[in-house]
Amino acid sequence: WAQKTVSGRVTSEADGVALPGVNVLVKGTTAGTITDYDGKYQLEVPSSATTLVFSFIGMTSQEVELGNRSVVDVVMSEDAKQLSEVVVTALGIEREEKALGYAVQEIDGSALTTVKETNVVNSLAGRVAGVQIKGSPGNMGGSASINIRGIRSVSGNNQPLFIIDGTPISNDNFNSDDTQGADGGRDYGNAAQDINPDDIANISVLKGPSATALYGSRAANGVILITTKSGKNKKGIGVSLNSTTTFESVMALPEFQNEYGGGYKQEFDTYNGQPIVNYAADESWGPRMDGTPVRQWYSWFEDDPDYGQLTPFVAHPNNVRDFFETGITSSNNIAITGSTDNTSMRLSYTRLDQKGVIPNSTMARNTVAFSGESKLTDKLTVGVKANYVGNSAKGRPGTGYGADAGNVVTSFRQWFQRQIDIDKLKNYETPDGLDRTWNINSPNNLDPLYWENPYWVLNKSYETDSRERLFGNIYASYQLLPSLKVTGWARTDFYTDRRDDRIASGSIPQDMYQEDVRQVREDNFEFLAQYNTNFGDNFSLGVNLGANSRRNTYQRNYNRTVGGLSVPNYFNIGASIDRPEITDYSEEKRVNSLYGSANLGFYNVVFVEASLRNDWSSSLPPENNSYLYPSASVSFAFSELLPSSSVFSFGKVRAGWAQVGTDTDPYRVYNTYTPSDNYGSLPAFAQPNTLNNRDLKPEQSTSYELGLDTRFFNGRIGLDLTYYNNISINQIIPLAVSGTSGYDEAIINAGEIRNNGIEVMLSGTPIQGAFTWDIGLNWARNRNEIVELADGLDNILLYSWGVTLNARKGEPYGVLVGDAIKRDAQGRKLVDGEGNYVRETNKVYGSVLADYTGGITNTFTYKGFHMNVLIDFQKGGKFYSVSNRYGTYSGLLIETVGNNALGNPMRDPVLVDEDTGEPLPNSGGILADGVLEDGTPNTTYVDAQNYWKNLRNYREEFTYDASFAKLRQLNFGYTFPKSMYKSLPFQSISLDFVGRHLAILWKKAPNVDPETALGSGNIQGFENGQLPSVRSMGFNLKVTL
Amino acid sequence: CDQGFEELNIDPNKPSEVPTSYLFTQGERALVTQVFDPLTVAEYAIHYPQYFSQTQYADITRYSTVESSFYPFYTGGLADMQEIIRLNTTEETMDAAAASGANVNQVAVARILKVWGFHNVTDMWGDIPYSQALLGREAFSPVYDPQSEIYPALIQELTEAAAQIDENQPGVVGDIIYGGDMAMWKLFANSLKLRLGMRMSEVAPDMAKTAVTEALSAGVFTSNDDNAMYTYLSAQPNVNPYYNHFLTRTDFAVTNTMVDMLKAMDDPRLAIYADPIGVDVPRDANEFPVANPEYVGMIYGETDAVSGSIRNQEVSFPGLATRAATAKSPILVYSEVLFNQAEAAARGWTGGDAEALYEAAIRASMEQWNTLAAEVGSPYQVTAAEIDAYIASGDVAYDAANFEKSIGTQKWLALYMQGFEGWSEWRRLDYPDLKPAPAAPAGMGIPRRRGYTETENSLNKANYDAAIARMGGNGLSTRMWWDVE
Incomplete structure (x- = not known):
């Protein structure tokens, strides 16, 4: 039973480097070995052997005729069909994907x-x-x-x-x-x-x-x-x-309304005979931004060019966008x-x-x-x-x-006055080192109330x-x-x-x-x-x-x-x-x-x-x-x-x-x-x-x-x-x-x-x-x-x-759970006799x-x-949006303006015929979309500010897909x-x-x-x-x- | 393969054993926080009986929210007291615990403070977990006991705890309220029993009478020196909670209800209770005295459109005696004891002179506020002559035919800053004649409770549902057992 020794080196076709760990087998027997770190191998083969088989993960297997050679060097190429990819598995062990009984997905670094x-x-x-x-x-x-x-x-x-x-x-x-x-x-x-x-x-x-x-x-x-x-x-x-x-x-900024400015009512209060903005209000239920000259917040700061001046009460539609830089x-x-x-x-x-x-x-x-x-x-x-x-x-x-954490965006999305000119805020400090903000307490107290200058x-x-x-x-x-x-x-x-x-x-x-x-x-x-x-x-x-x-x-x-x-x-x-x-x-x-x-x-x-x-x-x-x-x-x-x-x-x-x-x-x-x-x-x-x-x-x-x-x-x-x-x-x-x-x-x-x-x-x-x-x-x-x-x-x-x-x-x-508008058996929203939605608690909205x-x-x-x-x-x-909840509560978002079903601005006052109780044709307000407990449609208009403020108690309305x-x-x-x-x-x-x-x-x-x-x-x-x-x-x- | 693992898993950041005195200090502070700190449910308790009005965002005073959580009472001070009782009654820990006072005395004080905590909880929410509460793993979902059963149980606890006190043995250590004076704790237990007994006057007069007379014969407060006051310190975080509030906000002004009544009756406490107008940040209003000061109460429960147009300098904020860093919180005071004695006499439960006791109660209140004002450096003091004139005036004179009105009104005035008590006594006596918030939802009266937290619906549903069904709703208008219509 004669034997001879065969040796050689296996390298990769792609880059010529040695391939360690390649299986070398005498075809038709169990005799074989593995290449070392230099890609070298040495093998005793029976003299009857005619062929060596070289195999390696991810490479095309090769059968090499032995002939009379005692040195057989082999160059292996990657498996062209890529059908048998090598993947990295647990403990960093490379395995043929074909051999895995579970899913592994790879991302090449070049994609990143x-x-x-x-x-x-x-x-x-x-x-x-x-x-x-x-x-x-x-x-x-x-x-x-x-x-x-x-x-x-x-x-x-x-x-x-x-x-x-x-x-x-x-x-x-x-x-x-x-x-x-x-x-x-x-x-x-x-x-x-x-x-x-x-x-x-x-x-x-x-x-x-x-x-x-x-x-x-x-x-x-x-x-x-x-x-x-x-x-x-x-x-x-x-x-x-x-x-x-x-x-x-x-991108994806909210859609703000640009009709009404800061305040809680549509008339200006006066101070020393001059119309003033309600500086303490961090909401926009105020007067129309129609250009009326008023004392804006900055007019009380001595260092402002407009100190003591009345300036037009107008919209600044891009005030929030302008705040952000590139x-x-x-x-x-x-x-x-x-x-x-x-x-x-x-x-x-x-x-x-x-x-x-x-x-x-x-x-x-x-x-x-x-x-x-x-x-x-x-x-x-x-x-x-x-x-x-x-x-x-x-x-x-x-x-x-939390205002303490300094999220200025909370103010923009939830508590703000729409007429504010961002440029006027860029000077954020008075010469005395005090916070110079739009949300002052009052004309004679310029300390910030709820919101500091962003x-x-x-x-x-x-x-x-x-x-x-x-x-x-x-x-x-x-x-x-x-x-x-x-x-x-x-x-x-x-x-x-x-x-x-x-x-x-x-x-x-x-x-x-x-x-x-x-x-x-x-x-x-x-x-x-x-x-x-x-x-x-x-x-x-x-x-x-x-x-x-x-x-x-x-x-x-x-x-x-x-x-x-x-x-x-x-x-x-x-x-x-x-x-x-x-x-x-x-x-x-x-x-x-x-x-x-x-x-x-x-x-x-x-x-x-x-x-x-x-x-x-x-x-x-x-x-x-x-x-x-x-x-x-x-x-x-x-x-x-x-x-x-x-x-x-x-x-x-x-x-x-x-x-x-x-x-x-x-x-x-x-x-x-x-x-x-x-x-x-x-x-x-x-x-x-x-x-x-x-x-x-x-x-x-x-x-x-x-x-x-x-x-x-x-x-x-x-x-x-x-x-x-x-x-x-x-x-x-x-x-x-x-x-x-x-x-x-x-x-x-x-x-x-x-x-x-x-x-x-x-x-x-x-x-x-x-x-x-x-x-x-x-x-x-x-x-x-x-x-x-x-x-x-x-x-x-x-x-x-x-x-x-x-x-x-x-x-x-x-699952998100909270309060909601109560619905009847047909799924219609229920409204009470005052025109307000009926509340239901512990409603399951769905999973996040x-x-x-x-x-x-x-x-x-x-x-x-x-x-x-x-x-x-x-x-x-699902997700719940507090921004939309307060953005409507405080009258900032586009949803809070526009006309009601009667074709009148929803923020106009509710006007009711005293005899019939029916809304007058020129009435403002909002008609809540729903029915009374007895199934008849709601006909009672409610004041727009009350409507949106009340709506916050039905959090399902602010929960989205x-x-x-x-x-x-x-x-x-x-x-x-x-x-x-x-x-x-x-x-x-x-x-x-x-x-x-x-x-x-x-x-x-x-x-x-x-x-x-x-x-x-x-x-x-x-x-x-x-x-x-x-x-x-x-x-x-x-x-x- | 796990050598040393057990030791490694013992938390090095927190001790496994502490002296029970440390739990007393923490537990008392935690309970006081729930009853007096406006960051907790105490905010409702001070607004519903119309002591305070919100300057802006008047949502509490318009009754627009329903639910509040009582968990902080239980997981805070009540749990600490429960643990003190366990450590002082369990064989393995009793000896070590005794370093903070005799076991019996610690148990007694912990029981008394538990009663004080639980009665505040039940007075705000009605039926609450009591008999199965605080048992940890033994009952993660405790049943709600009817208030009609909780009150007798609380009174029983007070009787037993007072009897348990042994003044010859060491008093408790770590006690902020009485510094471990066990004689005072006995008086406090009896005075609290008097309060709880009287609370049942309308619904269970016999039980009420028994408790009241027992308490009086056992011995109650006899002067303002006996008052249970919680002392705040000048340094954070142990300062008066209103001091903290007014550092950054200006939400609470004194109500027009309060100011108008004080002015109408020429009540000399006005200057102590409230600041003059003209300042809009109360922390700055410490320049005394103001010449010809003017006081204006903040309108109560109005819409944002109305209250939002009122500037801070147009209304009166609470006075220094209520909001200085070291201004004390009254837990139970002599004047309340006297009002209760007056009422007991008026009801014929005792042989006392109702009118004399009523007048003594008013006098005690004035003197108590004098002390509180002086302690924080306020120069306002009510003089003896002013007290005499006040008591003699027609508005204040005791009306035996309607003692509920006389006592109810004067007690409400005296209980300023004690939101829980002021609210409860108004609900029981229905005096003074408070009007619901003008901007409250139509038909809604002054709240008679807070709703249970919705969290209970998640965590203890069956018992929560049963309690709501038994009480007739989880809303603000549901009445307490003792709040008879």
Whole structure:
């Protein structure tokens, strides 16, 4: 039985680099090996052997005749048909998509670098089936919320886990419940916005537990797996430049009325014989803006050119629009890559600058990314991935209703006088340093009453913040055997987030200064052994065994002055007149894990995979802190068994099942007392409002998914369908309980939430050739149902601001409930004898969750020209608009003017025939649209101001369908042919016109943008003083050297 | 794999054990906040009986909202008191708790303060969770007890708690109201029992008489020195809540109802109760005295079109004695005790001289306000001669034929700043003759309660529905059990 030794090297056709891990088999036997890191192999073969088979994921397999050779070098090419794409799966393991029993969708990094979002999460909008992004498109540096396949946890985190090069990174969002509910505060955004699009090579979205089970608890909501660029596969030195500049302007402003100015009645009051405006009224039920000369607010300020003058009382229709400025965003990236035989590296620097549309708001971000890898010996490889991100911002706008937070837009949308000339407000300070506002108390008291000059607020009571962050990993990998590799990683992500805020002396709220500093850190130590082998031609086996130790720490130091500042505008905690408010908080959690997975392939047609993981979490009671969960999936590429066809190119069915256990936040097991402010020298502690639970168990989610992946006409048409079902039980809920129990909430294990849905991805190339048109469509519907809550409980209150947000048994998550106009059996609105609507309480309006979401991408290329257009859409979902509620209450919006059914101005007085009680033909007022209890039509006109003020008690009237379709992104550009600059050192040059959030193509809600998220938590569906949405347009230039 | 995890999960930010004195301090402050701070339901209590009027946005005074939450009472001071009782009666914690006063004394004071809290809750909402309240995990959805059962239970609690007090053992520590003086707490318990007993005069006279006479024989306040006052401090966050309010806003002026009546009767308390007109930010109105001061009350419950045209400097804001940083809040005072004694005599339940007690009550009120004014540096003082003249005047003279009117009117004047009590006593006695807000919805009278929060519909539906059905509606016009038509 003679043998001979055959050796050789396998390289890639595309870039000539060595291919490690290639399977080399003697055809017809089980004898084989795997190439090493240099792509080299050595194999003893029987002398009878004639052929070697080379196979590698993503490459076309090759059979090579041996002949008499003892050295066989092979160049492998990528699988041209792309039918068997390689995707990045859990633990960063690259797998053939064909072999997966679950859905994974990828986004190439190049899709993110032309039209750039300052918060990269927004770039996912409309691109991935079943992934919903919610943001607030007017908020500089604001939050983007992301949900994959619906809401799984009643009150826990429903955001996916972000993993960059294997390192889990924090996507924390410290916005308070009130900020999320649009009741004030500033939106500082979610921490994943630190990910720099220029450094992303690829994003892989792992949607379901089957795909993510190996990541454990935190990945129950899916994983956004990001691979950053490296210097690998690029010989020599390369330099690339990417520069974008865009200009931002406000859009989707409310439709204001321009007939009546400030006040509560249509006649002017007089003061010393002169007509005056009602300066104290922050509403517009006043006199007609007919040019009558009156003493306007500024006429009382001695430094005003119109001091003491009567000036015409006229409309300024663009006063709100004129307040906003043109924003500028510029982003510049330079990246240098290089590699030698044993070492590769990439160094990238990005600078982002933004000037917001709100006066005095700016943001900047510096990102440095370094990636390096070196082969120290044949078997030992070490590497590092490190990212530094430095953010700073000034003047982030306040959000929501709270005037203390400085949201000047609340005034414009809800409490304003329509005649105000914005130019007159630009001088916001008197020579004596006092606030110079339109909302003065009276002619002889020029102090601000409710609303300060908006320029005063933005220029004097601004915030500043910064976040300095480092994340990445170092690793060492050792090839123990050709088929067995062990790797150890040390990973970290830590940052210091600092927020300083101030209220200037002389403002309406008491002057103050506060500092809020958080230190967040996560360290992971991970070990992974990977074993891959083939048994003969037709069986493959992969086994992974891993262990991870995780430690999370969080510290917060918050200080706020109390009782004012000792020296005006001395912004320092030391200036606190009374003892400052202090929060000193620290938190630590540890999770240890062991896990393993095995996958088996049969005849390259059937693939089976299974995994098992056990976690130990410090956040659960000792008796319940260890939990084990399995997953299994199967993939069947049935087209391999069919005769090859020019029509049907590929077909696969897949099925996956998984269970995931989830722990909770620390300190929910043992009860403690809540510190309160001292009373003089007496300490004060309160019985806590949350009742902890000594018997907590881990949450559990069980899911399955089924999928079909088909391609036709050599891949020109692709259709991918997925159905999934997920049931989450034993949820750890801070259950809102009746306060009469002595507690506001109690930590319990309860509930069952079901999500099921369909995801459809359709791709096609309708036109191919010199002009090519690619189209991609994704569409997803998720059905969510709260199947069960705690015993005897059918509702959990999530948030309340007039309207309540609830998890209610038998309904989808997040139903809005509140008061409404009562309706009769036929659905007609009921009106009482006074002409006012009849009120009904506790009406369920519907869920904030969308019925379906999706997006359409179109790519056109012709010679050097290219164009990408992304449209995304949402159907259904409710939200409540406080802006519209008060915008009509205070007579600002267009709805509050116009003629009534009699053809008279609705704001004219109601005139009634004293004898018949019927309205006179010249009567003003509004006839509420409805019937009396007895079914007869309402005939009683009510005063317009009373009508709109009363209408606020029926909040359903201000609750809208959040459906929209938006032109989310567009770029149109040209790649200059090399022939144009042969003598220059450039390798490629391209220039694009780029636009983001260009137009709301369709929406149902008036006056506001239905995208209203102010956080990435579970509180959604509240709009209140929304910052106007912003349209962004500009240019992108890419150059490589 | 989980070594050290249990210790790691003990919250380092909050203590697992604290002296019960810390809970007393917090609990008293929390209850007082609900009864006196206009950021809470106290805002309704001070406006409905027409002590204060809103200068702009007169929505409360036009009765335009219905629901308010009582949760802050329960999760705040009441829960703290419940915890004090638990710690002082549970074997494992009793000894440690005794560092803050004798177990029996702590339990007694906590019970008394619970009664004070609960009676304010029931007086605002009617039927409320009581017997199953504050039990945590044992009852997340407590039943609503009828007010007719709560009142006897509260009186029973006061009787037992007063009896439990042992003045020979250490008093409670951390007590802002009486500094742990157990003799005072006994007097307070009896005086509160007198108040609750009298509250039932119309609906359950026999029960009322028993409670009133028991309380009087057990011993009640005998001078203004006994008054239960809550003292605020000069530094944040322990300042008087109206002081805080007027730092940034000017929502509350004294009503025309109040000012007109004080002027009509030439009541010398006017200068203490209200500021003269001419200033529009009350915090600036501390220049005393003003020559020929003029006082004008703010019209009550008018439309924005009407009240919006009235400027701040045209109306009187509350006086310094009610809104200085350290202006005290009266929890239960001697004059109220005397008014109750006068009424008991008038009803023939005791042998006292109703007229003399009535006059003594007015005198006690004047003296009490003199003290409050002096304490905050207000120069206005009612002189003895003014008191005598006032009592002698025809408008004030005791009318034995209509003691409800005499006592009701004078008690309402004396209970200024005690919104809950002033409102309750007006509802019980129907004096003085207050008129509903002119701009209130047609046919709507002065509110006789607040509606339950809609949150209860979500969290405790069956019991909430049952209570509404039993009381006859969740609206503002539904009457208390003791508020007989």
